[in-house]
Amino acid sequence: MIRYAARRLLTAVPLLLVISFLAFLLQQLAPVDPAEAVLHAQGVPQVTSELIAQKKAELGLDRPLLRQYASWLASSVQLDFGLSYVTGKPVWSLLGPAFMHTLQLTAVSAAAIILLSVALGVYCALREDAWPDRATRGAAFLLTAMPPYWLAAWLVWLFSVKLDLLPTSGMDSAASFVLPTAVLAVGYAGVYFRVIRSSMIAGRNEDYVLYGRANGLTERAITRRVLANSLQVAVPMFGMAVPILLGSTVVVENVFAWPGLGNLSVKAILGRDYPVIQAFVLLLASSFVVFNAVSEVLSGLLNPRLRKDL
Amino acid sequence: MKRISRLLSDRLALLSLAVLAAIAAAGMLAPWLAPHPPDEVNMALRYGPWSLHYLLGNDQLGRCVLSRILYGIRPSVLLVLAAVLASVLIGAAVGMAAGYAGGRTDALLMRLCDVMLSFPGYVMTLAVIGVLGVGLQNILLAFILMKWAWFARIVRSSVRQIADADYVRFARTLGTGSLAILFRHILPVCVPELAVVASSSFGSTLLQVSGLSFLGLGIQAPQAEWGMMLSEARQSMFSRPELMLAPGLMIVLTVSAVNFLSDAMQQAVDPQAGSSKRHQPERAEAALIGREVA
Amino acid sequence: MDVLEVSRLSIAHAGSGAAIVPELSFCVKEKSCLAIVGESGSGKSIVCKAIMRLNGPALRQSGSIRFKGTELTELSDDRIRGLRGAQIGMILQNGMRAFDPGLRLGKQLHSVLKAHFGWSREQSRERLSEAMELLLLQSPTAVLNRYPHELSGGMLQRLMIALTLVLQPELVIADEPTTALDAASRQEAIGQLISLRRQAGCSMILISHDLSAVERIADEVLVLRGGMTVERGTAAELLTSPRHAYTRYLVESKHALSGRFAQALGGRTHAER
Numbered sequence: 001m002i003r004y005a006a007r008r009l010l011t012a013v014p015l016l017l018v019i020s021f022l023a024f025l026l027q028q029l030a031p032v033d034p035a036e037a038v039l040h041a042q043g044v045p046q047v048t049s050e051l052i053a054q055k056k057a058e059l060g061l062d063r064p065l066l067r068q069y070a071s072w073l074a075s076s077v078q079l080d081f082g083l084s085y086v087t088g089k090p091v092w093s094l095l096g097p098a099f100m101h102t103l104q105l106t107a108v109s110a111a112a113i114i115l116l117s118v119a120l121g122v123y124c125a126l127r128e129d130a131w132p133d134r135a136t137r138g139a140a141f142l143l144t145a146m147p148p149y150w151l152a153a154w155l156v157w158l159f160s161v162k163l164d165l166l167p168t169s170g171m172d173s174a175a176s177f178v179l180p181t182a183v184l185a186v187g188y189a190g191v192y193f194r195v196i197r198s199s200m201i202a203g204r205n206e207d208y209v210l211y212g213r214a215n216g217l218t219e220r221a222i223t224r225r226v227l228a229n230s231l232q233v234a235v236p237m238f239g240m241a242v243p244i245l246l247g248s249t250v251v252v253e254n255v256f257a258w259p260g261l262g263n264l265s266v267k268a269i270l271g272r273d274y275p276v277i278q279a280f281v282l283l284l285a286s287s288f289v290v291f292n293a294v295s296e297v298l299s300g301l302l303n304p305r306l307r308k309d310l
Numbered sequence: 311m312k313r314i315s316r317l318l319s320d321r322l323a324l325l326s327l328a329v330l331a332a333i334a335a336a337g338m339l340a341p342w343l344a345p346h347p348p349d350e351v352n353m354a355l356r357y358g359p360w361s362l363h364y365l366l367g368n369d370q371l372g373r374c375v376l377s378r379i380l381y382g383i384r385p386s387v388l389l390v391l392a393a394v395l396a397s398v399l400i401g402a403a404v405g406m407a408a409g410y411a412g413g414r415t416d417a418l419l420m421r422l423c424d425v426m427l428s429f430p431g432y433v434m435t436l437a438v439i440g441v442l443g444v445g446l447q448n449i450l451l452a453f454i455l456m457k458w459a460w461f462a463r464i465v466r467s468s469v470r471q472i473a474d475a476d477y478v479r480f481a482r483t484l485g486t487g488s489l490a491i492l493f494r495h496i497l498p499v500c501v502p503e504l505a506v507v508a509s510s511s512f513g514s515t516l517l518q519v520s521g522l523s524f525l526g527l528g529i530q531a532p533q534a535e536w537g538m539m540l541s542e543a544r545q546s547m548f549s550r551p552e553l554m555l556a557p558g559l560m561i562v563l564t565v566s567a568v569n570f571l572s573d574a575m576q577q578a579v580d581p582q583a584g585s586s587k588r589h590q591p592e593r594a595e596a597a598l599i600g601r602e603v604a
Numbered sequence: 605m606d607v608l609e610v611s612r613l614s615i616a617h618a619g620s621g622a623a624i625v626p627e628l629s630f631c632v633k634e635k636s637c638l639a640i641v642g643e644s645g646s647g648k649s650i651v652c653k654a655i656m657r658l659n660g661p662a663l664r665q666s667g668s669i670r671f672k673g674t675e676l677t678e679l680s681d682d683r684i685r686g687l688r689g690a691q692i693g694m695i696l697q698n699g700m701r702a703f704d705p706g707l708r709l710g711k712q713l714h715s716v717l718k719a720h721f722g723w724s725r726e727q728s729r730e731r732l733s734e735a736m737e738l739l740l741l742q743s744p745t746a747v748l749n750r751y752p753h754e755l756s757g758g759m760l761q762r763l764m765i766a767l768t769l770v771l772q773p774e775l776v777i778a779d780e781p782t783t784a785l786d787a788a789s790r791q792e793a794i795g796q797l798i799s800l801r802r803q804a805g806c807s808m809i810l811i812s813h814d815l816s817a818v819e820r821i822a823d824e825v826l827v828l829r830g831g832m833t834v835e836r837g838t839a840a841e842l843l844t845s846p847r848h849a850y851t852r853y854l855v856e857s858k859h860a861l862s863g864r865f866a867q868a869l870g871g872r873t874h875a876e877r
Contacts, residue, residue, distance in 0.1 A: 142562070147524070147537070150554065150561070217719060225707070229705065250525065251525065270527070
């Protein structure tokens with residue numbers, strides 16, 4: 001088991017290297033001279049070509065590409081992503097806190113998504129094709145066809161303005177988590193619960209269910225086993241939900257003025273703050289790869305059959 | 311053929327298709343259908359209610375909402391459709407090249423696809439926009455860059471399956487050119503699966519494009535686009551929530567129709583997806599999840 | 605008294621009302637083995653599942669089913685559940701799919717035994733090991749520790765029979781026990797079923813289209829087609845001198861097939877022997 005985990009995690013490394021190289025190249029593709037940009041950001045009044053050349057040497061931008069990549073990679077691993085073109089301050093001082101805020105929202109939302117998906121999936125599977133099942137599927141269909149910011153806007157209008165129950169924006173209290181989490185949960189659970197549902201439906205038609213019943217096991221015991229086996233299909237799916245969430249909270253953060261990565265990345269793009277964009281890309285792409293590997297390992301843990309393959 | 315007839319016999323699918331066709335046509339004919347120019351500002355008519363002249367009222371700058379919606383079909387729906395088609399074509403080309411060539415070319419191209427697919431979609435989009443700047447064309451470019459790999463994969467595996475089949479070998483011995491073989495024998499096999507995946511990514515792409523425009527990263531004012539109209543409507547959300555109705559409902563309608571069509575296509579291609587009778591409905595469902603969440 | 609008495613059993617689709625089994629009556633005598641024979645789709649499995657109310661809500665059944673004098677159709681769901689396994693047992697066709705893929709076999713079997721007898725894990729393990737050894741399953745403790753996918757179909761089938769031995773039901777329904785096995789394992793499986801009958805002293809319903817198995821185990825045979833009885837009688841009568849054309853067709857197809865096989869093995873004279 002440990003060997004399987006180690007090997008799976010190791011295969012992620014080359015992919016991480018390729019991704020980091022691509023992220024590094026982003027800066028090269030940007031139509032802005034990094035040295036010049038940093039000088040402007042630091043508020044230097046007169047940017048002359050000598051100053052630019054000096055800054056270039058200081059930032060090591062005159063070395064061959066691969067060496068730049070190597071040192072960039074080395075410092076990135078230590079969370080030193082350079083200086084922002086807009087504020088002149090270290091990127092991590094902006095990215096770090098934003099990352100934490102988004103991580104919190106992501107964690108809470110992921111929990112809500114998993115709970116909601118499983119609950120709805122089981123509920124609908126046990127009532128296959130009965131009206132509660134159809135109604136749920138219909139509602140989910142409509143809700144996931146809505147742009148999330150539209151849904152968010154209506155929820156804010158209803159709960160914050162009309163009913164004055166929840167805060168409209170910001171990340172001040174536990175209550176401020178409610179609406180953003182609701183929007184994210186509805187969007188994702190609306191899609192994920194169907195996988196749980198069909199997995200359970202398939203499971204209930206398996207021979208081992210018949211055999212269990214024929215041997216006198218209770219329906220509850222059987223449903224529990226079917227659920228346990230069904231969740232295995234869901235583990236990689238839920239595993240990937242976290243990094244996907246990390247990257248796509250952009251819109252929700254905007255609507256709710258959440259001080260997280262989403263907002264930061266939009267500001268960086270509008271302000272052409274390349275180091276921040278680069279760090280953002282690297283961070284998210286890496287977490288994607290890592291989570292992918294981790295969730296595969298978890299799947300192997302839960303489903304003994306998968307372990308044989310590696 | 312059987313599959314197309316199966317698809318067409320599903321009345322809801324037919325309805326969705328009709329709705330989408332109507333929307334597309336309206337978008338293409340916008341200059342003739344729209345009652346007013348979409349960017350005609352008239353401050354006297356700000357927040358005007360529904361009236362005979364202005365069927366859907368006026369927005370915060372007095373512009374005709376209906377006209378803006380009609381013109382907005384072009385970037386919101388038609389251009390997105392074009393982008394999806396472009397990525398299908400590019401993906402298919404790459405997939406066919408890889409599958410047919412085999413060997414190292416195949417391995418290299420598939421590795422490339424793997425790397426592209428391992429980048430989370432949103433991140434790649436933001437990266438591309440970050441480098442190239444804001445604007446609708448950059449968003450669409452980002453989407454094409456993101457999605458082609460998926461289609462390439464599908465086409466390539468179909469090609470690998472078929473390329474060694476006997477009837478293809480026969481065709482080759484008869485002297486049929488490679489290109490003809492590709493088009494006549496191999497492509498028809500891929501089309502169903504491509505159609506299903508393309509239609510489901512159309513839906514999610516629609517939502518994502520409007521989302522990015524909402525954030526100001528897509529189409530720029532004063533051009534009309536549904537996501538951007540919602541962004542503008544949001545300013546006056548607390549006093550005039552009704553401005554959010556028209557563009558939002560249009561998005562919901564369009565995306566619902568696309569999703570319906572996509573599900574129907576999935577059913578036509580694989581009639582037992584998602585039902586009790588199938589052995590592994592969860593796999594088909596998981597493919598439906600390919601309709602990513604916005 | 606007959607162990608099982610089925611009178612005018614009708615099974616139909618709940619939705620459309622289309623009949624699958626129009627009206628079937630048969631009985632199983634004490635300590636005897638009734639074989640239900642017929643092609644796929646003749647309704648054999650559905651009839652046997654109906655005895656223990658194992659058909660889902662998509663099927664509707666009516667008629668009387670008396671087990672040792674008790675009318676099963678009048679029992680509550682709880683009481684039927686108590687019967688299942690302990691009084692009326694079942695052996696499925698495909699051993700590989702009969703077990704929960706996510707649990708170790710010992711754990712699964714123990715949960716059944718615990719539900720019926722309240723045994724501890726040690727007790728279950730002991731009794732199961734005894735039964736497994738009787739069925740020539742080597743190193744029972746190791747086997748019980750495995751997952752289903754780690755064993756062969758034949759071994760899993762023996763495990764099913766072992767569980768049945770431990771449960772000691774009065775009536776065992778074996779649904780196509782030999783169909784999923786290769787020729788060699790088939791003979792073994794039939795031997796194990798005969799062994800089971802002897803050890804447990806139970807009555808049996810054997811569902812099969814494998815007439816060689818029927819020949820060896822069954823006392824009486826019921827031929828089904830489209831949910832209706834075609835012919836009924838003792839195994840000896842039916843297999844040597846079938847009266848109905850359909851039965852004749854079944855018997856002759858089997859002979860023709862095995863004749864071909866024997867011929868392939870050792871020439872025409874060998875086959876004619």
